[in-house]
Amino acid sequence: MSMICRKCLLAELGEDEYFISLRRYIADYPAEKRVPDDEYSRRLAACKACERLTNGMCALCGCYVELRALKINEHCPENNKW
Numbered sequence: 001m002s003m004i005c006r007k008c009l010l011a012e013l014g015e016d017e018y019f020i021s022l023r024r025y026i027a028d029y030p031a032e033k034r035v036p037d038d039e040y041s042r043r044l045a046a047c048k049a050c051e052r053l054t055n056g057m058c059a060l061c062g063c064y065v066e067l068r069a070l071k072i073n074e075h076c077p078e079n080n081k082w
C-alpha cells in the first residue's frame with residue numbers, strides 16, 4: 001500500500017520508475033520553454049504551502065505541479081498563486 005503525502009513534491013517521493021521518468025522529463029525540458037530557476041522555486045513553494053497539493057499533484061487541475069510550474073505559459077489554476 002502506498003502512502004499519501006499531502007505536502008510532497010515528486011522530487012521528494014520514492015524511486016518508482018514512473019517518478020524517475022517524470023524527473024528525467026523535468027531535467028531534460030528545453031531551457032527556452034522553462035521559467036527561470038528562481039521563478040520555478042517560487043511557484044513550487046506556493047504549491048508546497050497549498051492545501052490542493054497531494055503526492056506532487058494539484059487537486060484542481062490534476063497536473064504534477066513540478067511539470068506545470070516549469071512551463072513559461074502555464075499558471076496556477078487558482079487565481080494569484082502563481
Ligand code: SF4
Pocket residue numbers: 046047048050051052053057058059060061065075076077078081082
Ligand atoms: S497549482 Fe495552484 S492550486 Fe494547484 S497545488 Fe499549486 S498553488 Fe495549489
